[in-house]
Amino acid sequence: MARNELYVVIAPEADSITVTFEYSTDLFTHETVEAWAGSFTEAPRSAVDSGG
Numbered sequence: 001m002a003r004n005e006l007y008v009v010i011a012p013e014a015d016s017i018t019v020t021f022e023y024s025t026d027l028f029t030h031e032t033v034e035a036w037a038g039s040f041t042e043a044p045r046s047a048v049d050s051g052g
Contacts, residue, residue, distance in 0.1 A: 006033075008040075017044075 007022040019041055023033050 003022070005024045005027055009018075009020040009022075011018045011020070019037065021033050021037050
């Protein structure tokens with residue numbers, strides 16, 4: 001059970017960053033949140049991959 005409609009935790013680790021999405025299944029489908037997660041993580045990944 002989600003505490004909020006959408007809750008995102010970003011936790012830096014030694015050589016990576018963990019992003020956790022917690023969401024209300026009454027409001028969002030797994031596929032919707034999975035798509036958001038992909039979009040959310042793509043920008044920083046692209047910046048790191050391009051060196052800037």
